[in-house]
Amino acid sequence: DTGVSQDPRHKITKRGQNVTFRCDPISEHNRLYWYRQTLGQGPEFLTYFQNEAQLEKSRLLSDRFSAERPKGSFSTLEIQRTEQGDSAMYLCAIPGELFFGEGSRLTVL
Amino acid sequence: GNSVTQMEGPVTLSEEAFLTINCTYTATGYPSLFWYVQYPGEGLQLLLKATKADDKGSNKGFEATYRKETTSFHLEKGSVQVSDSAVYFCALISSGGYNKLIFGAGTRLAVHP
Numbered sequence: 001d002t003g004v005s006q007d008p009r010h011k012i013t014k015r016g017q018n019v020t021f022r023c024d025p026i027s028e029h030n031r032l033y034w035y036r037q038t039l040g041q042g043p044e045f046l047t048y049f050q051n052e053a054q055l056e057k058s059r060l061l062s063d064r065f066s067a068e069r070p071k072g073s074f075s076t077l078e079i080q081r082t083e084q085g086d087s088a089m090y091l092c093a094i095p096g097e098l099f100f101g102e103g104s105r106l107t108v109l
Numbered sequence: 110g111n112s113v114t115q116m117e118g119p120v121t122l123s124e125e126a127f128l129t130i131n132c133t134y135t136a137t138g139y140p141s142l143f144w145y146v147q148y149p150g151e152g153l154q155l156l157l158k159a160t161k162a163d164d165k166g167s168n169k170g171f172e173a174t175y176r177k178e179t180t181s182f183h184l185e186k187g188s189v190q191v192s193d194s195a196v197y198f199c200a201l202i203s204s205g206g207y208n209k210l211i212f213g214a215g216t217r218l219a220v221h222p
Binding site for chain 1: 151154155200207211
């Protein structure tokens, strides 16, 4: 139990469809991070929340990506008009040594 | 900018062999350094960390020493086991900012009996 639950664990979608991933920290944390990990690479930072405020966004986060943390607890990451290049593992992390969820794997056909 | 470079894998060893996985970094200020491990089919787990120069992080028989003079944080283990087979990631958090991790590309370790 890493303290972070992610859903769904695996999503297969067709190009052009929208997908949404959810991250639920088991306990309260004011900071929450999203990362993306492609095959054979280390995770790359996408965005960071302090409570409900999104304070930093990577250049990797194109305008097709949007993340929210409406009540400062769970967070969602939506990808619109998916492309094959979006295929990756999307990881959510909370501080305290940065505990990572097991990730949501996206496959875009 | 900040970056982490680690040796390419795969690293293939026999059980009980000595392991070294090299990691060097580029960062402004005084970063904290980490090793994470990803076992097959599992998520990332923190293995060990060091927050200042000359600190040694250790866990599960693995060790790494923060060397500021060589900007390195090499991972070592004296005697590997088959169960150590995994992908190992070196990472840093730079001083200041929002504590985001910068990862290396990962090194796959395969240990055979």
